[in-house]
Amino acid sequence: MSDVYSPVPELNLLKEFEDSLGGRFFAPGFELFDYDLDLDWFCGDAPDAYLDRLIPFAYATSSGSYYALWRCDDRTDLATLPVVFFGDEGDLWVEASDLRELFRSLAAEPDDHEDRARLAPARERYLAWLWEHFGLTPGDSSDDDEGVALAEYTRRFADWVSEFAPEDLLDQVLSALDLETPTA
Template sequence: MSDAYSPIPELNQLKEFQDSLGGQFFAPGFELMKYNKGLDWFCGDAPDAYLDRLIPFAYATHSGSYYALWRCDDRTDLATLPVIFFGDEGDLWVEASNLRELFQSLALEPDDPEDRARLASSRQRYLVWLQQNFGLAPLGNSDDVDGENLASYTQRFAVWVSEFASDDLLDDVLSALGVDIPTP
């Protein structure tokens, strides 16, 4: 059995980097968690075939929000799957089209001046790591994100949730995503 953190090389590299920081954060609230630890609370009584399509891998905030990969199709390169943000207060959105885009967004300078000061050294190390390992720089602004692609994934995610969600959960998801799904 492999000692790798996950079956995704990009996440394994990030885990090695995170471990090299000795407990320091490089982005506010971001921390890899146990890979694919389960999402029973989000999906309620959904069949395993649905639960297996969400792969949690990181905390997104200090308060319990997290990121999960969404198996929106049967592609084999899991690093190319969209990343869904699940907020601890009901927030929900498609954060990135793939892991590398998430990595770039994690490299953005924090808004909070205290976070900027506290994370300065580890963030600089992350920027070097990101460039050396993937040839990537932080996202410059919202124009660097493929908004059409995120919107498409958002709509597809809402339709997917409608396949198994209770009416209450579906209403919450549609409200959080800010979308409607077509009715027949």
């Protein structure tokens, strides 16, 4: 039996790092959970064709929101798949174009002063880990190419969800993604 966390080397490195922190957090609310956890817990009665394209891997907030890789195509390098945020209150968006972009965003300094103080030691270790393993620094939200890529993934994600969602749910999804409901 293998003790490898996942088939994604980047997530395995992150799991190893997270385990080294002894239960401390390096980013507000972020915590890996069992890789490819059964989505029935998250998505209820969604069709298998929908569930088969989502790979949940981490809590995004302490209130139950989570991140999942979205199999938007059949690429074999799972680390290059877009990361979708599923909010516990219905929020939904494409968070990152790939895992490395998510890792950069997790490195951002928390807005909340108490979080900054509480997370500072582990965050400093995370910044060093991020640089050592990937040569990355915290993300810069002004990257135009990144914004264009996220907008394209968001449009594709909405198109994909429309294959499965009944009209009322699709309206909610499009609203959460800040997209217009198409008119006939």
